[in-house]
Amino acid sequence: MVQWLDLQGASLGIWPDWLGMQEQETLWPWLLQEISWQQQSICLFGRRHLQPRLTAWFADEPYRYSGLVLPATPWPAKLAELRERVASSTGHGFNSVLLNYYRDGNDHIGWHRDNEPELGPAPAVASLSLGAQRRFVMRRRDDHACRHECWLAPGTLLLMGPGMQAQWQHALPKARHISTPRINLTFRFLLPRR
Ligand SMILES: O=C(O)CCC(=O)C(=O)O
Numbered sequence: 327m328v329q330w331l332d333l334q335g336a337s338l339g340i341w342p343d344w345l346g347m348q349e350q351e352t353l354w355p356w357l358l359q360e361i362s363w364q365q366q367s368i369c370l371f372g373r374r375h376l377q378p379r380l381t382a383w384f385a386d387e388p389y390r391y392s393g394l395v396l397p398a399t400p401w402p403a404k405l406a407e408l409r410e411r412v413a414s415s416t417g418h419g420f421n422s423v424l425l426n427y428y429r430d431g432n433d434h435i436g437w438h439r440d441n442e443p444e445l446g447p448a449p450a451v452a453s454l455s456l457g458a459q460r461r462f463v464m465r466r467r468d469d470h471a472c473r474h475e476c477w478l479a480p481g482t483l484l485l486m487g488p489g490m491q492a493q494w495q496h497a498l499p500k501a502r503h504i505s506t507p508r509i510n511l512t513f514r515f516l517l518p519r520r
């Protein structure tokens with residue numbers, strides 16, 4: 327059952343237990359064994375940094391973010407099947423997935439918006455969480471005191487609806503007490519290049 331929240335004009339959808347325990351138990355080792363996880367270095371404010379997490383990428387189109395160009399990469403059948411199920415639950419189609427592997431609570435993602443030009447002006451971004459439960463925080467760009475947060479338990483599907491990226495930033499903060507890993511699959515739709 328989906329829970330919809332209205333965040334001042336942007337909708338957030340949460341499907342707890344979207345992926346059952348048994349499927350999580352087969353998907354998790356498959357992701358660890360079959361995905362070629364990389365620690366990318368990115369350019370932030372003119373300096374190069376290693377990202378504080380590992381990532382992987384599959385897409386029908388190339389994607390540019392934080393000074394990186396991620397090429398078009400064919401989808402493994404397992405992820406293509408998940409993409410269809412995410413599309414049918416959320417009502418949004420996706421042609422790319424960015425996977426994040428947070429090795430422990432030190433790995434994180436800072437405040438940002440998923441607002442690259444390829445995503446268009448009002449993208450929907452769907453996120454499937456596996457492994458350690460982590461805190462996902464959102465704040466309005468124009469009023470950082472206006473915040474919302476949720477705990478992303480394994481198996482949860484989250485949809486940041488159209489409008490969210492224009493007004494809100496999001497982050498997955500460090501959680502030093504967490505020693506176990508988390509994997510997150512973020513499904514996006516990239517506009518074909520003109
Ligand atoms: O790990 C998460 O839940 C969020 C990841 C994220 O925001 C991103 O990859 O852009």
Ligand SMILES: [Mn+2]
Pocket residue numbers: 438439440496
């Ligand atoms: Mn994001």
